[in-house]
Amino acid sequence: MALHPKGNGYTSNLGKLRKINFAIVRLSTDHGLPIMVYARYVIYLVPKTFPPDAFSIRQNGILCGLKVRPFRNVSPLINLPPNMKRSNVLGSVDLRLAEANAEISSVVITSSLTAALFKFYMKYWNPESIFKALLFSVKKKAFLRDKKSCQKCINYSKRFIYFLDLIFKNNTKSLYMSEFQLTSITKRLIMNTVLPLKTSQVSYYNFQKNRFFAKIFSSVYSLFEPFRHVLVNAPDYNIVPGLNIGYNLLITYFSVRFMAVYKKIPKNISNFVTIDIYRPPIFIVFGYIALRARTYCNLFFGPYGPVRVQNMIAIPNFGAGAMENWGLITYRETALMFDPEHTSSRDQQRVAVVVAHELAHQWFGNLVTMKWWSDLWLNEGFASYMENRGAGEAEPGWDMGDQFVIEKVQPALELDALQASHPISTNVTVPEQIESLFDTISYKKGASMIGMLESFIGRALLQKGLRLYLSEYRYNNAETNDLWGSLTKITASNDNPLDIKVIMDTWTLQAGFPLVFVTLEDGHVTATQNRFLICEENITETNVPLNDTIGFKWHIPLTYVTNIEPQKEEKIWMNLTNVEFNVDPRVEWVKMNVGQLGFYRVSYDQHGWSHLIQQLKDNHTALKPSDRASLIDDAFTLVKAGSISATVPLDLTQYLMEETKYVCWHTALRHLFEWLQLLFNYPARTLMIKYIHTLVRPMYLKTGWEDTGSHLYKLLRSEILMATIDVGDEDAIKEAKSLFYEWRFNNKTISVNIRAVVYKTGVRF
Incomplete structure (x- = not known):
């Protein structure tokens, strides 16, 4: 591009053929299903007036020196030339088989592109092999089956041609187009691919006897335009005639191609990795979350990933929240972009979580695949x-x-x-x-x-x-x-x-988890384990234990703290059995499953619950917030299962009038309002509303309506305000309605973290 900016002449067109992406992708299966698919993706950038066929990889010798094919059995060539002006694709799939070492009973071509036109023409080098083509347009599959048993070392080729209209209503799968806002008054087109589980393999081959490797070779054509970006999830290389370029492995069930007029925001980080974020020009992206999360992953896992450039793209209509394509992560706009002044704390946290999730997949899922x-x-x-x-x-x-x-x-x-x-x-x-x-x-x-x-x-x-x-x-x-x-x-x-x-x-390897029942008497602790079920109705059990002899049992890392040393965590193993051990005779209570990091529930005898509840009332900070939340969660759930009295969680939650931590309130409000729903047609509902109001009213007065404080305090405020209004607090309802009317009639801005509460209240009341 720098050498031939005007694009005049054949030489300049070769100059514009400037980017090539290589990828080897894989998928493992067993017993006659696809095992691995090797792929090479190539991007062609050609001028508007230049015919794409002139750059056919089969005709142009510029890439003849690239030796990246590890196997000679199968050579499929998939062409996806989208015409963004006409909003369609006229593509083809070429399949060549040579020197097959296994007997082939059938070849299955699966199209995820909703093809409207199929054509087959085949050329046989072995005239004894006669195939029958069966086309099923509804299922988008074409079956090629030999009338006889296929012979070894058969050489044949075929072409599968399809036509695809890119404009589909509510379509966000396969190859599709949509619109995004270029400016406040201008819209432009974007092309993207989303290939989920059942549509990710544009073609696959069923060899009954041998596992094999296939290589997909796909190309995307684009017309030059300012800020036009054409991306594929593979490393980028400049084309140099005769240059021997290697390849990288990528998984088959995530292949993506992207074409749009977007703005690129490069962000450099350590470990020789660059994060490039692509977004519509009118949006703002705060990329520090991606930078910090990727840096942390590099430090935690080690820099094993080969991707030197991590592309991240915001797409207007995207079915999933995000997709972890290696090197080219695609996001829904709301999952990647936010503005602190106009995005709630909850949504900001969601962006951080989604970005970190997709970056982690670069190691677990992409670098190493199940x-x-x-x-x-x-x-x-x-x-x-x-x-x-x-x-x-x-x-x-x-x-x-x-x-x-x-x-x-x-x-x-x-x-x-x-x-x-x-x-x-x-x-x-x-x-x-x-x-x-x-x-x-x-x-x-x-x-x-x-x-x-x-x-x-x-x-x-x-x-x-x-x-x-x-x-x-x-x-x-x-x-x-x-x-x-x-x-x-x-x-x-x-x-x-x-x-x-x-x-x-x-x-x-077995479903479910244990309930650990704990008793304490004179410094002697007994802990027993049994599978916990929320409802033990007499129905057919579809899950079986790992060991039929002992039933559902687990190796449980049992952790605990006591009132003597509430900050000192102890651990003892329950290896498929119950366990007994001694503690200081002065111990009045033991709190099991410290921080609720163990995947099990804990119940206590009446003595144990009473002392834990009293501890919360006397000084709830003796236990960590996660421990207080776990006590609330266990108590309410055990009532649902019929294991303890309903008075236990009601007594336990009385301490909430002094609680200030978000995780504890979030857990409690979730359970309390679930009870309120269950009591919908019962007289006790009125009493339940009064009880919840008694708990939330003091916290409502503390938090107020000013959208200030830390991130967690803002999350807490929004939940407390909503809960206070839901139980009919007149002061809270009056204030919310006032803010709603000021916004509606006087165009006064509502603080972002209380906006949802105000809108709901204004509509409701």
């Missing part, structure tokens, strides 16, 4: 765990460690207490099962498992184990046992070595 979907939690669980760590690194004052409890552990415990739950690692055979695994169990229970693992081996050993795991399986596939093996190697050098696989199999 062998099969049964271990999806290795991707999503780790990313969900790291999202709190990364966001906490970006904003240390947000206390993301305690928020991990209310955002990950508590929701996962709630779902996993159902009989319909499933193990984290579970067998998968059909696409519908795969999609169902993208749930709270894989994400939040998976994250909770890593949090619990860190709690009993320590952060330093966890970091060493994860670095070893990433180093051993980089650019490769792994399964849960591989992770346990790496961690066991690290802990073996410790004074107290642990068999991580034996411990964690009880948590990942």
Whole structure:
């Protein structure tokens, strides 16, 4: 471009053919399903008047010296030349098979592009092989099946041609176009690809006997225009004739192409990595979160990722919140961009969490990919765990460690207490099962498992184990046992070595979690474990224990503190059994599961609950906020299961009139208003409203309506204000209505963190 800015003549056109991206992508399966797909993506930048066919890779010898094909069996060529002016694509797929070492019974071409026109023409070098083409346009599949058994070493090729209209209403999958705001009055087009699970493979090949590797070669054509960016999730290289360029491995189920007139915001960070953020010109991006989160991931995991440029793009209509394409992460606009003056604290935190989540996927999911979907939690669980760590690194004052409890552990415990739950690692055979695994169990229970693992081996050993795991399986596939093996190697050098696989199999290979029941008498503690179910109805159990002989039992890292030393954490193991141990005879209470980092619930006898409740009333700060939140969560949930009296959580929550921590109030209000809903048609509802009002009124007077204070205090204020209005506090309703009318009739701005409360109240009352 610098050599030939005007684009005149053939030489200048070669100069504009300036960027090439290489990627090798993979996907593992078993038993006749696709194993791996190697891919090379190439971007062509050509002028508007120049015919794209002149740059056909098969005709132009400029790239002949690039030797990146590791296998000769399969050579598919996928062409996706979008015409953004006409809003359509006329593309093709060329398939060549040569020197096949396995007998081929069928070849399946799956199109995710809603093709309206299909053409097949085939050329056979072996006339004895006759294929029959069956086209199913509804399912977007074309089956090529040999009438006879295919012979070895067959050579043949075929072309699959399709037409695609890019303008679809409410379509945000596959290759699609949408609009974004270029200026306050001008809109422009954007082209993007989203290839989810069942549509990610534009073509795949079913070889029944042998695993094999295939290579996809795709190209995207673009017309030159100022600020026009064409991106593919692969490293960038300049084309130099005869230059021998290597390749990088990428996973197959995330391939993305992006084309738009966007503004680029480069941000340099350490470890030789650059973050480039692409967004519509009229928007503002605060990229410091991405910078800090990526830097933290580099320091924590080690710089194993090969991506030197991390592109991040804000897209107007994007089905998912974000997609972790390696090197080219795509986001919904609201998941990447925010303005502190116009974005609530809750939404700012969401941006930080989503960005950290996608960056963590560059290691867990991209650098190392699970062998099969049964271990999806290795991707999503780790990313969900790291999202709190990364966001906490970006904003240390947000206390993301305690928020991990209310955002990950508590929701996962709630779902996993159902009989319909499933193990984290579970067998998968059909696409519908795969999609169902993208749930709270894989994400939040998976994250909770890593949090619990860190709690009993320590952060330093966890970091060493994860670095070893990433180093051993980089650019490769792994399964849960591989992770346990790496961690066991690290802990073996410790004074107290642990068999991580034996411990964690009880948590990942069977559904549910334990309820630990604790009694204390004269310094003697007894703890028993049983599976906790929210409703033990007599229905068919679909889950089975890891050991049929002993039933549902776990290796539990039981942590506790006492009233004698409430800041000193002790630990004892419950290895598939109950446990007894002694404490100081002066101990009046023991609080189990410190910080609610263990994935289990705890109940106490009447003596234990009474002393813990009294401690909260006398001095609730003797326990950490996460411990206070866990007591509230356990007490309300145990009532729902019929394990304790309803008076326990009601007595326990009386201390809230002195509570100032967000995590405690968030947990309590969630449960209290759930009870209020359950009492909708009962006389006791009035009493429940009065009780909640008694609790929130003092805090309402403390927080007020001024949108000031720390991030957590702003989160707390919005929840307290909404709760106070929901229970009918006249002063709160009056103030909210006043602010609403000032905004509506006098155009007075409402502070961003109380805006939702005011709007809801104004409409409601």
